[in-house]
Amino acid sequence: MVIASALLVFSGSVCAEEVTSAFTVIIDPAHGGSDEGVVLSRGVTEKEVTVDIARLIRRDLEKTGKYHVVLTRDSDRDTSIFERRSAVKKGKPALFISIHVNAGFGSDASGYEIYVAGREMPPNENAGAIAGDMMRTETINESVRFARIVQRNLNEVFPREGRGIRSAPAAILDGLAVPGVVLELGFATNAANRKKVQEEEAGDAIARQVSASIREYFAGSGE
Numbered sequence: 001m002v003i004a005s006a007l008l009v010f011s012g013s014v015c016a017e018e019v020t021s022a023f024t025v026i027i028d029p030a031h032g033g034s035d036e037g038v039v040l041s042r043g044v045t046e047k048e049v050t051v052d053i054a055r056l057i058r059r060d061l062e063k064t065g066k067y068h069v070v071l072t073r074d075s076d077r078d079t080s081i082f083e084r085r086s087a088v089k090k091g092k093p094a095l096f097i098s099i100h101v102n103a104g105f106g107s108d109a110s111g112y113e114i115y116v117a118g119r120e121m122p123p124n125e126n127a128g129a130i131a132g133d134m135m136r137t138e139t140i141n142e143s144v145r146f147a148r149i150v151q152r153n154l155n156e157v158f159p160r161e162g163r164g165i166r167s168a169p170a171a172i173l174d175g176l177a178v179p180g181v182v183l184e185l186g187f188a189t190n191a192a193n194r195k196k197v198q199e200e201e202a203g204d205a206i207a208r209q210v211s212a213s214i215r216e217y218f219a220g221s222g223e
């Protein structure tokens with residue numbers, strides 16, 4: 001259904017081959033509804049910034065005609081972790097990106113952080129478990145490959161403010177069978193970052209760098 005409508009929209013500008021081989025990417029704007037996330041200023045909250053950036057990333061990717069982009073929420077509504085994870089399990093995207101704005105660590109903390117699921121492996125007892133672990137390792141390696149690309153590209157928006165790639169338990173990522181990252185974009189607790197993430201231009205620049213990173217990731221995936 002989606003592919004068919006994409007063909008109608010893009011038939012004049014790109015070849016059908018590109019459309020039918022579209023990569024599915026799920027973007028997860030964190031928070032929503034009664035869960036506002038961190039408060040920025042003038043009544044602006046994290047839940048609005050995350051969905052704005054997610055929509056801009058979708059716009060950028062869909063322009064290429066090579067991506068099928070799904071948002072876990074496209075309105076201001078309560079969205080549970082369970083619902084978000086179910087969307088990933090059902091949608092089986094080639095890449096999953098959850099978007100937050102950071103807060104804390106004092107007012108000096110600024111920039112962006114990228115989280116990937118932890119590397120802890122359960123003990124292997126049989127071939128099935130080993131195969132499962134190999135798949136998990138591959139998924140984490142691909143997550144790290146994407147994280148490195150986005151870490152480099154976001155430096156354009158937050159020069160010298162990269163806080164690195166962190167491997168940590170994250171309820172939204174753990175155990176998912178697809179490559180995925182959590183992006184923490186800017187700090188609500190830092191005056192300059194707080195201002196930046198609310199500016200239309202900066203939101204646009206962040207979205208452009210994330211979508212460029214997604215294109216770079218798939219260009220290097222050999223698919």
Ligand SMILES: [Zn+2]
Pocket residue numbers: 030031037038046099100101
């Ligand atoms: Zn958040």
